[in-house]
Amino acid sequence: MSQADDARVDEFYERLKEQVEEAGYHLNSDVEFTKALLESILVNEDRYGYGACPCRLASGIKEEDLDIICPCYYRDPDLEEYDACYCGLYVSGDILSGKKQLTAIPERRPAPDERIVRSEDETETLGLESISNLPLPVWRCGVCGYLCAREGPPEICPICKVSKERFERFI
Amino acid sequence: MPMEHVDGEDKGKIVLFALSTCQWCRKTRLLLEELKVDFNYIYVDLLEGEERSEIIEEVKKYNPQLSFPTLVLDDGDVIVGFNEEGIREALT
């Protein structure tokens, strides 16, 4: 890794660490391991145009990979069940404090043949019939589950800071 | 097929399908090196075009979920993920 890359990774690390701590998440305290993952996310950002999960095979098509842009849709369920995300970038308080050990965990993302890629049209109409008397649609952040009732999703999730395209129509 | 080869003790044909960006894949490769076994590995994320599709189909045969690392041993056993104990047991 060149010096410029080192600086880019360090800057990314500092920025992300502060941001996730503020939101109640923890990065893996093994700084070398964590920085290697962040470097890989930057590699993927350069390679695909989005920061795909370093431990998953990205397709190169953003719409197909919305679920695995870091932080992925599987982070929170995995933190809940296994105390870490699939890559080991995010860990629970128990792992951070040393009460539990970090291990590799099973893949939660569905197999390629079982994945559902939702088109925008479907997202638009989803659930419209069920609760049609709401004054506004409700949008859900796929990463952290934040819900908001407004015409469209916010540019940036106010909780976990992911971008608009990670939201889906919830109600 | 652009497999990388690592010399070591012959325990039959061992192939590691991995991603160049994945830390668990890296740990798996380092473990195989530590165990000093002869093996081949390939970084699927670095492949393109037909080569990529072919290898993806091959990995799916061993591991339909197409997750990494996928380690295929000589006897056809497949170890998915960085399962240190499982790998040590199978290869020592």
Ligand code: SF4
């Ligand atoms: S949260 Fe963890 S598992 Fe999910 S994309 Fe990021 S590094 Fe990968």
